[in-house]
Amino acid sequence: MTVAAELRPASSAAVADRVVIIGGGASGTLTALNLLRTDPRVHVTVFEPTGRLGSGVAYGTTDARHLLNVRAGNMSAFPQEPGDLLTWAEQTGRELSATDFLPRREYGEYLRDRLADTAGRRLRVIAERVEEITPVPGGYEVRGHAGAAAVSASVVLAHGNEAPGHLAIGGTPLPEAPWHVADPWNLSWIEALAPDATVVVVGTGLTAIDTAISVLDGAPQRSVVMVSRHGLLPQAHIDCQCVAWVSALPSGPLTADQLADLYQQQVEAAAEHGVNWHHVVDGFRGPTQSIWARLPLAERERFLAVYARAWEVRRHRMAPQIAARLDAFQAEGRLRVSSGGITGIEEASPYPLVRIGEAEVAAHAVVNCTGPQTDVTRSANPVLSALLRRGLAAPDELRLGLSCTPQGELLDAVGQIVPGLLTVGPPRKGTLYETTAIPEIRVQAAEVAAHLRGPRSRATA
Numbered sequence: 484m485t486v487a488a489e490l491r492p493a494s495s496a497a498v499a500d501r502v503v504i505i506g507g508g509a510s511g512t513l514t515a516l517n518l519l520r521t522d523p524r525v526h527v528t529v530f531e532p533t534g535r536l537g538s539g540v541a542y543g544t545t546d547a548r549h550l551l552n553v554r555a556g557n558m559s560a561f562p563q564e565p566g567d568l569l570t571w572a573e574q575t576g577r578e579l580s581a582t583d584f585l586p587r588r589e590y591g592e593y594l595r596d597r598l599a600d601t602a603g604r605r606l607r608v609i610a611e612r613v614e615e616i617t618p619v620p621g622g623y624e625v626r627g628h629a630g631a632a633a634v635s636a637s638v639v640l641a642h643g644n645e646a647p648g649h650l651a652i653g654g655t656p657l658p659e660a661p662w663h664v665a666d667p668w669n670l671s672w673i674e675a676l677a678p679d680a681t682v683v684v685v686g687t688g689l690t691a692i693d694t695a696i697s698v699l700d701g702a703p704q705r706s707v708v709m710v711s712r713h714g715l716l717p718q719a720h721i722d723c724q725c726v727a728w729v730s731a732l733p734s735g736p737l738t739a740d741q742l743a744d745l746y747q748q749q750v751e752a753a754a755e756h757g758v759n760w761h762h763v764v765d766g767f768r769g770p771t772q773s774i775w776a777r778l779p780l781a782e783r784e785r786f787l788a789v790y791a792r793a794w795e796v797r798r799h800r801m802a803p804q805i806a807a808r809l810d811a812f813q814a815e816g817r818l819r820v821s822s823g824g825i826t827g828i829e830e831a832s833p834y835p836l837v838r839i840g841e842a843e844v845a846a847h848a849v850v851n852c853t854g855p856q857t858d859v860t861r862s863a864n865p866v867l868s869a870l871l872r873r874g875l876a877a878p879d880e881l882r883l884g885l886s887c888t889p890q891g892e893l894l895d896a897v898g899q900i901v902p903g904l905l906t907v908g909p910p911r912k913g914t915l916y917e918t919t920a921i922p923e924i925r926v927q928a929a930e931v932a933a934h935l936r937g938p939r940s941r942a943t944a
Contacts (some may be wrong), residue, residue, distance in 0.1 A: 499621070499622075499636045500524045500525055500526060500636075501525070501526050501527075501528070501622075501633070501634070501635035501636060501637075502518055502525060502526075502527050502528070502635050502636070502637045502638070502639065502935060503527075503528045503529075503530065503623070503625045503633050503635040503637070503638045503639070504527060504528070504529045504530070504638075504639045504641050505529075505530050505613050505625065505638065505639070505640050505641060505642055505866060506529075506530070506531065506539070506640070506641040506642040506643055507529045507530075507531025507533070507535070507536040507537070507538075507539070507608065507641075508531075508537070508538060508539020508540065508541065508542070508543075508641070508642075508643045509537065509539055509541060509542060509591075509594065509643070509908075509921060509924060510539075510641035510642075510643055510907045510908035510909070510924050510927075510928070511529055511531065511536070511539075511639070511641035511642075511643075511907075512529075512536045512537045512594045512595075512598055513560055513594070513907075513921075513924055513925050513928035514639050514641055514907050514928040514931055514932065515527045515529055515536070515598060515602075515606065516560060516594070516597055516598050516601060516928070517561075517928045517929045517931070517932035518931075518932045518935065519598075519601045519602050519603075519605055519606060520601050520932075521929075521932050521933070521936065522932070522935075522936050525605065525935075525936075526605045526606075526607070527602075527605060527606050527607070528606075528607045528608075528609060528625075528633040528635065529606070529607070529608050529609070530609045530611055530612070530613045530625065530627055530631075530633075531608060531609075531610065532610060532611060532612045533610065534608060534610030535595075536594070536595055536598060536608060537591045537592070537593075537594035537595040537598065538588075538591045539591075539643050540643065540644065540668055541587060541643075542587050542588060542590050542591035542594070543588070543591065543668065544587050544588050544668060544670075544693065545588060545670060546588075546670060546693070546696075546697050547586045547588065547589075548586075548696050548697065548700055549586065549587045549588070549693045549696065549697075550584040550585065550586055550587065550801075550802045550804070550805060551584050551585050551586075551587055551590060551802070552584070552689060552717075552720075552799060552800060552801055552802060553584075553920060553921060553922070554581060554582050554583065554584060554720070555568055555569060555572070555579050555580065555581055555582070555583045555584070555585050556568075556569070556580075556581025556582065557921075557922055558585070558590065558921050558922075559925070560593070560594060560597055560921075560925055561925065561929070562922075562925050562926050562929055563929075566581075567597075568585070568590075568593060569581060571593050571596060571597070572585075572593075575596070577589070584720075584802035584804070584805075607633070609627055609631045609633070611627025611628050611629050611631050612627060612628045612865065612866075613625055613626070613627055613628075613865070613866040614626055614627065614628045614865050614866065614869065615865075615866070615869050616638060616866060616869065616870060616873075616875065616904075618875075619634060621634075621636060622634060622635050622636040622637065622638075622903055623635060623636075623637075623638050623903060623904070625638060628865075636903055637903045637904075637905065637935050638903065638904055638905070639905050639906065639907055639931060640866075640885070640893075640904070640905070640906040640907070640910055641906070641907045641908060642864060642866070642867070642910070643908060643909055644855035644909045644919065645855045645856035645857075645859065645862050645864070645909075646855070646856060646862075646863060646864075647665075647851050647852075647853045647854060647855060647856060648853065648856045648861070649665070649851075650663070650665070650685060650849070650851045650853065652825055652826075652827060652828055653827070657828065657849065660835075662834060662835060662846060662847065662848050662849055663848075663849055663851075664848050664849065664850040664851065665851050666851075667684075667690060667693075667694045667850050667851065667852050668690075670697060672848065672850075673697050673698055676698065676702075676705070676847060676848065677847060678702060678704050678705065679704040679705060680698075680705050680706075680847035680848065681705070681706045681707075681708070681844060681845060681846055681847055682694075682698050682705070682706070682707045682708070682846065682847060682848045682849075682850060683707075683708050683710065683825070683837050683839070683844055683846040683848070683849045683850070684698075684707055684708070684709045684710070684850045684852050685710060685711070685824075685825065685849065685850065685851055685852060685853055686709070686710075686711055686851070686852030686853045686854060687709050687710070687711040687713070687714060687715060687716050687820060688711075688717065688795075688799075688852065688854050689717055689799060689801065690852045690854065691709050691711075691852035692716070692717065692801060692805060692809065694707075694850055694852055695707045695709060695809070695812070695818060696805065696808060696809075699812050699817055699818065700808065703817075705817065706816075706817045706818070706819075707812070707817065707818050707819070708818075708819045708820075708821060708837075708839060708844055708846075709818070709819070709820045709821070710820075710821045710822070710823070710824060710825060710839050711822065711824065711853075712822065712823065712824050713792050713822055714820055714821055714822025714823070715792060715793070715796045715822075716796065716801075716809070716820060717795075717796045717799055717800055717801045718761075718796055718797050718800045718801075719800055719801055719802070719803050719805075719806030720761070720800045720801070720802060720803055720806075721759060721761050721803070722803060726758060726762045726765075727762055727765040727766040727768070727769070728749070728753045728758045728762040728763050728765070728766040729749060729763065729766030729767055729769070729770070730749060730752060732745070732770060732774070733745070735777070736777055736778075736779065737774065737777050737778055737782065738778075738782050738785075739778065739782045739783075739785040739786040739789060739790060740785075742774065742778070742786065742790075743789075743790050746763070746767065749763045749766070749767075750763050760797070761797075761800070764797045764798055768798070768917065768922075771916060771917035772889070772915045772916065772917050772918075775915060775916040775917070776889075780880050780881075783881060784881065787881070799920075821839050821840060821842075823839070823840055824839075825837055825838065825839055826838045826839065826840070828849070831845070834846055834847055835849070837849060855909070857882075857883060858882045859878045859879075859882050859883065859884055859885060859910075860878050860882055867885075874895055874896055875893070875895065875901055875904060876893050876894075876895070876901070876904070877894060877895055877896045878913075879912075879913030879914055880913065881913045882913070883912040883913035884906075884909060884910040884911055884912045884913045884914070885906055885910045885911075885913075886898070886913070886914075887905075887906055887910070887911055887914055888900065888914070889911075889914060889915060890905075890930060890931075890934065891905045891906050891907055891911060891927060891930075891931055892904070892905055893905065893906060905931055905934070905935075907924060907927045907928055907931055908924045908927065911927070
């Protein structure tokens, strides 16, 4: 008998009106917000180790120079109220237009304010890391590392992206050392840098860009070397972002190569009408999930191996003012971007020598900005390890996240729905691919809230 077959929907009203959410970043906060806003009976418990909701990695930065990479007009918490972020800005005395890029930390404030407006006494926050989820009559018991527990009919996994894997050179992990920065978001390491420090940033994505901004801005003697396999920086948004262009897409199965050809054809057709490729990328965003579903497993693997990085740097773009700063740093010779990765590190005094191609760099710090771990089976998250061990969850076929339905219902090892266990956001990546940004996550949060209202209505009738 499967794990899914052994479980039953909640039958007790005392449990049925309770939901536990694991993770208090944007995914978890949006889910809690939608649940509390749409069902006056529901009580929500959020396990978030920091005790602070709405932040997570993306919006927990303390540096006001770190900006959203989506314009404010598309960052409302509610899909049916697209202007809500702008309304909040006006209510709080901020000047913000739909085309502006809000500081990341202020977006976290927005989420917390909207949750405070809604929650009342129906929200409980437990500042513990979840260690275990155990099936009990009517639902699940969720237990934190310090012993706090909550019982509910339903549990929503909203733990966000996986932490980066450990940096390794030639298969050898970097040692724990003062110069090795495993967590770039704890900005205290920057405060300890010398005024003329040289920093090697491993990775060239959005986290690497935020790190470079924090290191270089206001410190004219510092330098940064960013290095990754491809050496590709995210592209910049353009000033006019008013149109999403996509013409009719063919039906039926696709290959990764056909998809790449289709995108290029759309770019060329758009150019004939004076439309920029940025608008084509935005046009593809809507149908991305349905396109992904049409790719057989082998073609998904080929897309990830051959085309994903080129797509990601166009899809996840940076604010124009951030791009202008990077251009200025490069023109000053204080920022260098290299491809090929690090080929070696030699321990030396006082700073290690980092080999990048033919060059050696005496680095005051080597910073891990490689992005999320891409194999969920190697996750350091204890609750994921426990779920996989118990058979309450399984990795998706690509191991990018958890096996689930497109609606976020977890599947066990034989593909059966596990009643009452759902997920929102990045853990759905293997199923949906496009699932890591607010415009998609807010829709998922609203749909999960609607889904969970049904069982409670039946249980309390």
